Amino acid sequence: MxxxxxxxxxxxxxxxxxxxxxxxxxxxxxxxxxxxxxxxxxxxxxxxxxxxxxxxxxxxxxxxxxxxxxxxxxxxxxxxxxxxxxxxxxxxxxxxxxxxxxxxxxxxxxxxxxxxxxxxxxxxxxxxxxxxxxxxxxxxxxxxxxxxxxxxxxxxxxxxxxxxxxxxxxxxxxxxxxxxxxxxxxxxxxxxxxxxxxxxxxxxxxxxxxxxxxxxxxxxxxxxxEPLPLDVRAVRGRVNGPTPQELFALCPVIRVDRLSSTDHFQALGRRLAGLDPATEPLLAQALDRLAEQLRGRDPVLPVAERWHGDLVPWNTARDAAGRLWCWDWESCEPDAIAGLDAVHWMFSVRRERGEGPVATNLLRAMTDARSFFEAAGLSRDAWPAVVGVYAMVVAERAWTLAVRNGGWASSWITVPELISLLDAAHGLFGTPDERGSVEASPAAPAT
Structure with a gap:
């Protein structure tokens, strides 16, 4: 070979x-x-x-x-x-x-x-x-x-x-x-x-x-x-997912500050600036619309010391004593707004189940993450900002990997799906009536 x-x-x-x-x-x-x-x-x-x-x-x-x-x-x-x-x-x-x-x-x-x-x-x-x-x-x-x-x-x-x-x-x-x-x-x-x-x-x-x-x-x-304990069980089915207390044990909230002040949001902006908009003009436009909305509002939010970056059922397990094990920290970033891991978990659970279009799963994930948002001290008005930043992360990661690998053939998400994801997050900054219709959408219980 x-x-x-x-x-x-x-x-x-x-x-x-x-x-x-x-x-x-x-x-x-x-x-x-x-x-x-x-x-x-x-x-x-x-x-x-x-x-x-x-x-x-x-x-x-x-x-x-x-x-x-x-x-x-x-x-x-x-x-x-x-x-x-x-x-x-x-x-x-x-x-x-x-x-x-x-x-x-x-x-x-x-x-x-x-x-x-x-x-x-x-x-x-x-x-x-x-x-x-x-x-x-x-x-x-x-x-x-x-x-x-x-x-x-x-x-x-x-x-x-x-x-x-x-x-x-x-x-x-x-x-x-x-x-x-x-x-x-x-x-x-x-x-x-x-x-x-x-x-x-x-x-x-x-x-x-x-x-x-x-x-x-x-x-x-x-x-x-180190190896995991031999008695670990996947966090699925009857094995409970992370609690807010567990999530913030390794990613504690350390301050309250403007979104624009966080290291993570600044680094995300630099990574996006390094991508050539001419290669994906529609995706670049959708990202710009959402980024402009977030920068214009620049809400005050709780900031975590870090976020795991890929907190999903297949990167977690519980041992026989009930202790949660969490691995695969290769996407971790410091100084990020609190709640990103919760959105990623809920979104990924729905995606794994094949429950619907990515945009729908994103909006429902926001509702699923309510207890985590509340534990972090996020006001209801700040929820769209967390979802908006998360949608930008998904788009940036997928686009960056596509560039490094010479195309989108092996990507888990398509460019049209990314645009719909970004537009759905942008729509959360609409009128109160529009936001209420999102909150009222049905949400299956998270794993």
């Missing part, structure tokens, strides 16, 4: 092993035949198969392979969970769970350690350095000498980057690694490192995973966080 990103597996090769593959120091082979000229250093099962690859599972002992498939079942739903239980049961019996194997190999005559460590080995060595100095110090081991194996998620969307769920040789969780591979992903990883340096490992009813290690591989950063 060349690492040119022409297939799901080749996309992962591009992100993880592109440089050593391009120099001939490493080759990545699907279903390899015996070859005395090459030595295998990592091997994986490809799920569900090579043509539709979504996940690599370590090809190791039955204990390791089974644990990689069966752990954290309560975070997953439906057919995916059922399939993993079946495959994990096969692996536990020592049977081949799937057909396709991916092998990472180096030349047999190459002196071990003569080249820079590959990503998994680099992460393991960094964990070793961050932990105790005792035990085996080989580059394939982690803290206290534990050998590490990785399940690797294959991402093809705009915000793609390799993610490694780490287990040791006994199948015990050892951490979660996120690796950058280009400038765009580096920005996200650095943001998460900064956020977790502030909130990671926090005590209390809400916990963000602690940082175990940070480092660079090649020119790009990576991070490793």
């Amino acid at each position: 060349s690492g040119t990103g022409t297939s799901p597996l080749d996309t992962l090769v591009e992100q993880l092993w592109r440089l050593p593959v391009s120099t001939g120091q490493v080759r990545v082979v699907l279903n390899p035949s015996a070859d005395d000229g090459w030595r295998e250093v990592e091997s994986y099962w490809v799920l569900p198969n090579a043509s539709r690859a979504k996940l690599l599972i370590p090809l190791a002992t039955p204990q390791v392979t089974a644990a990689s498939l069966l752990q954290y079942r309560s975070l997953r739903r439906g057919k995916i969970n059922t399939a993993r239980i079946l495959l994990g049961s096969l692996a536990r019996l020592g049977l081949r769970p799937v057909l396709d194997k991916l092998s990472v190999q180096e030349p047999a005559g190459q002196v071990p350690g003569a080249q820079p460590a590959m990503p998994l080995a680099a992460v393991a060595a960094r964990l070793q350095d961050s932990g105790t100095a005792e035990g085996d110090s080989s580059p394939a081991t982690g803290r206290a000498g534990r050998e590490l194996f990785a399940s690797i998620g294959i991402r093809e969307g705009d915000n793609r980057k390799p993610t490694l769920q780490l287990v040791d040789g006994t199948g015990k969780p050892a951490g979660y690694a996120k690796l950058a591979w280009n400038e765009s992903s580096s920005e996200f990883v650095r943001t998460e490192i900064g956020a977790l340096s502030a909130v990671g490992g926090s005590a209390g009813a809400v916990r963000a995973p602690a940082l175990l290690a940070v480092g660079t591989h090649g020119a790009f950063p990576y991070l490793v966080t």
Whole structure:
């Protein structure tokens, strides 16, 4: 595999092993035949198969392979969970769970350690350095000498980057690694490192995973966080979503000030100014209309120390004690108006359910977030400002990622949908009667 990103597996090769593959120091082979000229250093099962690859599972002992498939079942739903239980049961019996194997190999005559460590080995060595100095110090081991194996998620969307769920040789969780591979992903990883340096490992009813290690591989950063408890359950169905008290525990309100004074709104304006309006003139016009409304009103609002930036059900879980765990802080920004996370949560819950057009979901999310707004001290007149800023964030993120990825093909939202979202937020600044009709629209209870 060349690492040119022409297939799901080749996309992962591009992100993880592109440089050593391009120099001939490493080759990545699907279903390899015996070859005395090459030595295998990592091997994986490809799920569900090579043509539709979504996940690599370590090809190791039955204990390791089974644990990689069966752990954290309560975070997953439906057919995916059922399939993993079946495959994990096969692996536990020592049977081949799937057909396709991916092998990472180096030349047999190459002196071990003569080249820079590959990503998994680099992460393991960094964990070793961050932990105790005792035990085996080989580059394939982690803290206290534990050998590490990785399940690797294959991402093809705009915000793609390799993610490694780490287990040791006994199948015990050892951490979660996120690796950058280009400038765009580096920005996200650095943001998460900064956020977790502030909130990671926090005590209390809400916990963000602690940082175990940070480092660079090649020119790009990576991070490793502590593993989640094995008993965590996804925040869906009967598992309650965040309360206002929990949300503001990690993102506390620190002052009341003008919208224009916040670091987040100022940074959002700078990012929007860096986008070329000629490439998307209608989207630029819709953004300008809403931004002008917000700047003209410039309301006084409660300001939070930070906002998570992507608080959604798939980034949260509760352990058996009921404590809320909250991860994936790569979109976190400091000094933001309070309530943005609540709108994002409610909007995302409705979007995941497929409940309707994005504009309708946005307006109903505002009503869903009422208790969070009230807890933050937001007056009713200030609600449209929070929704307006959030709509601008959605548009800016989607547009920026489309520019970085050469188009909108892999975006979750279209340009017409973004325009409708922005126009719906702008409409909240209408007459009292118009605002009342929005408040009266039906709202399903949030998760």
